[in-house]
Amino acid sequence: MGILVLLGGAALLKGGLYIGKHEGDTLHLMQIVFRMADGQLPHLDFMTPIGALAFWPIALLVEAGLGVGMAILWSQVIVAAVFLPIVVWVASSRLSPNTALLFGAVVMVLLLALVHGEAQRSVSISMHYNRLAWAAAFVAILAALIPPVHPRSGLVDGVIIGLMMVIMVMIKVTYFAAFALPVVVALLLTEQRRALGWAVLTGAFAALVITAFVGFDFWLAYLGDLATVAGSEIRAAPGDPLTAIMGAPAYIGGSLLAVAGVILLRQARVDTGGLVLLLLLPGFIYVTYQNFGNDPQWLILLAVLLLALRPGADKVMRNGFGWPLREALAVTAAMALALSAPSFFNLAYSPLRHFKLDTADYTPLLPRGGVHSDLHSTKLRVERVFARVALDGPGTMLERTRPPEDDTALPRFRGETFDHCSVELGLPSVMDAIVRDLEEAGLAAGKSLFAADIFSSHWLFGDLEPMQGGAPWYYGGLPGWADADYLLIPLCPVVPDVQARILSQIEEQGAEDLVEIRRTPLYILYSKG
Known part of the structure; x- marks a missing residue:
């Protein structure tokens, strides 16, 4: 709640959106928002591989009369407010208080940031949908892999997981494709079968509701846009090659930490955690490969999972090297946090940077934008x-x-x-x-x-x-x-x-x-x- 008020308030009090880079991406976002506010549907009326939910909250606010700059900022605050009780429910029922606070802070920062990540300080709304999709993936993965401390019916957990998977489908299918199998396996291995059933029912119900509003052709057009981009020589992967994301100097540290986490979990007899983390790793790498900037934001989730899956303090377990495994996993988590720190802190204080910037150096992106002149560069x-x-x-x-x-x-x-x-x-x-x-x-x-x-x-x-x-x-x-x-x-x-x-x-x-x-x-x- 504190992060929601601080970061959301700092963004809104500026009175407009002031970006420092990615003007072309921002015009791309504005095109989609204005067309949706005018009643058009993505995929059917115009081509984009990004799902409608990435733009729908902004378009609703623009349709209601807000300028596009304030609509973007308000949409982030509203989405974060919707996520807040979900994050509290999932984290408080599964994690220790400190780890729960860390997880909650990470998700809120992803939803409220005013930059896509990396360590470049300029404010940018480009690729905001990646942050939202990561937030949904973090919630779904944690809820599936870490069962609640006190067993329950699985209804609420299943609905939450199902909704998070729907969010991924309706924002960027890459995330759903990367994480659907590990989430299902995690639910089965942690004996959350009722939650799995409710998750499937929730996803199916959401698909029926969406189809009722937009028609079956919407899904065919969506698949067509995805196929076009997958086969495109221009934008199939906007960054380094896949092999570089696994082993290049900027990424190999994170990859080795994930592998070390799998090994240490298996040595600590946390077999389910080790197996699911192993299944998650290809998805982490593939999503990073697909996202501009190739920012491995999954590293901070890796830290949370390793902290949550450690053996209890009352269990002194050592591996063949004599390492105490609880402490070894904590050290591995600390290393993951260190690697993720530049990107995370860039995300975390971007709304504060935005609040403090001098507006005299900015001008409207649309010189004749009317109410939409509240978006500046x-x-x-x-x-x-x-x-x-x-x-x-x-x-x-x-x-x-x-x-x-x-x-x-x-x-x-x-x-x-x-x-x-x-x-x-x-x-x-x-x-x-x-x-x-x-x-x-x-x-x-x-x-x-x-x-x-x-x-x-x-x-x-x-x-x-x-x-x-x-x-x-x-x-x-x-x-x-x-x-x-x-x-x-x-x-x-x-x-x-x-x-x-x-x-x-x-x-x-x-x-x-x-x-x-x-x-x-x-x-x-x-x-x-």
């Missing part, structure tokens, strides 16, 4: 436009240093090759300038455009309309192309490789009917004839 990142450009093109005196394969990877369209340029800072200003120019030319009102780039967020900045079936973040294919009125080719995109892929696919489908209707230093616009 730093002036440097919004108003200054920096780009990465190639200096070894023709006529630069550096032509001989340019590898020949670079030219073959450049974006091309209808016989025209675009030199390498990518926006580094100032993406909102670039999009705003393009939309204002389209409006002045009388080309924007009621029209939708397909941008040959990773983002098609231009409609947030003016009179344009979103594409039916479009993708707020590009993962592959041509989502929304059939509904678009225009093709927009930014001459300095965010990701040139994505632009090259999109233009190639459009030409493969046939670009003969496209008519160039406007060319400026920032973009080329084609009408679909």
